[in-house]
Amino acid sequence: MPDTLIEAQAIGRTYRQGMTSVDAVAAATFRLQSGDRVALVGRSGSGKSTLLHLMAGLEMPTSGTIAWPALGSAETLLPEKIALVFQAPSLLDPLTVGENVALPLLLGKRPGDIDRAVRDALATFGLADLARKLPEELSGGQMQRVAMARAIAGRPRVVLADEPTGQLDQPTGRALLDALLAHLAGTNAALVVATHDALVAARMETVWQMARGHLTEGAKTAEGT
Numbered sequence: 001m002p003d004t005l006i007e008a009q010a011i012g013r014t015y016r017q018g019m020t021s022v023d024a025v026a027a028a029t030f031r032l033q034s035g036d037r038v039a040l041v042g043r044s045g046s047g048k049s050t051l052l053h054l055m056a057g058l059e060m061p062t063s064g065t066i067a068w069p070a071l072g073s074a075e076t077l078l079p080e081k082i083a084l085v086f087q088a089p090s091l092l093d094p095l096t097v098g099e100n101v102a103l104p105l106l107l108g109k110r111p112g113d114i115d116r117a118v119r120d121a122l123a124t125f126g127l128a129d130l131a132r133k134l135p136e137e138l139s140g141g142q143m144q145r146v147a148m149a150r151a152i153a154g155r156p157r158v159v160l161a162d163e164p165t166g167q168l169d170q171p172t173g174r175a176l177l178d179a180l181l182a183h184l185a186g187t188n189a190a191l192v193v194a195t196h197d198a199l200v201a202a203r204m205e206t207v208w209q210m211a212r213g214h215l216t217e218g219a220k221t222a223e224g225t
């Protein structure tokens, strides 16, 4: 039986913008279970990033309920149990690549060999030679891979990736996704990837469609049938 990692009932997130308000996410109901592979697709502004932030417990819904039955309460999720790879570059400039990847492991006080976990995570994304570089010495695509390595280094139960291939050319994006899927194949972690890229979406078992804050769950891709 898969574990229920995230369960949301009619969650919404409304942002006030002066006199008006925006329903970034409206009444979204879904369940994420261990082993799930989900593509979250939709136009820019449809609410994908907001939904990922709600799933990570980074933001709380303004309506509805969300729970993490197999994981615990919202404030215990990041970065160990749920890893969130942000849409914008999020490496810390003064730290080397290796230190950036080690950071969540140090914050999480994870027992075990942190150096080894960092080496393995970097190797997964073909970054072994870059451990001592600073973020300013990297290309945009390399930074994106480092952020991904940092996300998986602590072996989270859920990986939420916000347009991870958005700034990459297609072969590079495909290689990143291949490496991520190969890594996760040996685990029962769940993966949700927000993406504009039909090729990325086609690699996932399930597609969740967002439109103006509304989520339609459950369409199966060829891969999942």
Ligand code: ADP
Binding pocket: 015, 016, 017, 022, 023, 024, 042, 043, 044, 045, 046, 047, 048, 049, 050, 051
């Ligand atoms: P996507 O990731 O699909 O592009 P977002 O979740 O970023 O969509 O945004 C959904 C909607 O919510 C947009 O209309 C956006 O302008 C609005 N929004 C997102 N974050 C904020 C915020 N912090 N404050 C106000 N409005 C926001």
Ligand code: MG
Binding pocket: 048, 049, 050, 087, 162
């Ligand atoms: Mg977004």
